[in-house]
Amino acid sequence: MELIDIIKGRRAVRRFEDKPISIEDMKKILEAAIWAPSGSNIQPWEFILVMDKENIEKIKLVSPGLFGNPQALVVVCLNKERAKKGGKMGEEMARLDLGISAQNMMLMAYSLGIGSCPVVSFNKIALKELLNIPEHVDPVIILIFGYPKRWPRAPRRREFKEVVHVEEFGKHFE
Amino acid sequence: MLKSSESILNDPHFKLLSFLVTSARGCLDEPQIYGPLRLLDAAQRVIEIMKEEGKSTEEIEKLEEKIEECIDVLMYDEEEFVKLLDEISKDLARIIKG
Numbered sequence: 001m002e003l004i005d006i007i008k009g010r011r012a013v014r015r016f017e018d019k020p021i022s023i024e025d026m027k028k029i030l031e032a033a034i035w036a037p038s039g040s041n042i043q044p045w046e047f048i049l050v051m052d053k054e055n056i057e058k059i060k061l062v063s064p065g066l067f068g069n070p071q072a073l074v075v076v077c078l079n080k081e082r083a084k085k086g087g088k089m090g091e092e093m094a095r096l097d098l099g100i101s102a103q104n105m106m107l108m109a110y111s112l113g114i115g116s117c118p119v120v121s122f123n124k125i126a127l128k129e130l131l132n133i134p135e136h137v138d139p140v141i142i143l144i145f146g147y148p149k150r151w152p153r154a155p156r157r158r159e160f161k162e163v164v165h166v167e168e169f170g171k172h173f174e
Numbered sequence: 175m176l177k178s179s180e181s182i183l184n185d186p187h188f189k190l191l192s193f194l195v196t197s198a199r200g201c202l203d204e205p206q207i208y209g210p211l212r213l214l215d216a217a218q219r220v221i222e223i224m225k226e227e228g229k230s231t232e233e234i235e236k237l238e239e240k241i242e243e244c245i246d247v248l249m250y251d252e253e254e255f256v257k258l259l260d261e262i263s264k265d266l267a268r269i270i271k272g
Contacts, residue, residue: 012249057184058183061183061189061192061196062192062196063196064193064196064197064200064212065200065208067215121204121208122196122200123196123199123200126196152246152250153250155249156251
């Protein structure tokens with residue numbers, strides 16, 4: 001599959017088949033995460049893989065944005081101690097790094113026929129308690145994975161002409 | 175009788191309780207449109223409980239289908255979401271009228 005097809009084909013999937021994902025595929029997805037670019041190569045991330053059904057159900061209880069029946073979750077966390085190495089910009093850079101690593105995972109998943117969706121509507125305090133996440137680590141995104149019941153239709157995008165500026169702001173492609 | 179903490183995790187009322195509390199906290203920081211989304215999600219959870227308890231009707235199950243459609247459409251088309259929400263309100267009124 002061409003990269004552009006993977007980028008354009010990925011969707012936010014929230015309804016999944018009751019079919020497990022192999023640990024090998026989840027490892028491939030996580031491998032893609034750790035090869036994301038990182039400002040000053042700080043790699044401020046920690047990834048918590050959750051595949052146990054009971055644990056997924058417990059996380060769902062404190063995550064209003066997490067519905068459906070995902071087969072696996074990856075909790076993408078920010079290691080604040082590592083982020084400090086980036087100085088005043090450390091946390092901002094770290095959040096960008098986390099976002100890029102999440103995108104790597106979602107694209108890798110799509111290339112394997114696996115649907116995904118980023119979730120940020122969860123109770124951080126409760127999630128930290130549930131997963132024994134230490135004080136200096138903050139969960140930022142939960143990625144949910146599973147085989148889609150159906151691939152959702154593409155959402156509207158702002159026009160290329162509108163959002164791309166050439167040489168200076170406000171000048172667009174003809 | 176009080177349930178043990180293990181069995182309460184699978185109790186649909188407890189699941190709804192947990193959803194409502196964490197949603198209340200989340201709604202303070204989340205986009206405004208997530209408020210109606212959480213309420214619709216809660217409504218669907220109530221219907222599921224009604225089904226399990228044998229309190230649902232055919233009309234309510236049709237309402238659930240529309241609620242599900244409404245939730246799905248939210249991320250793609252906010253105008254359509256509002257339209258469907260109005261339809262659901264009308265359907266609900268018809269159920270109330272009897």
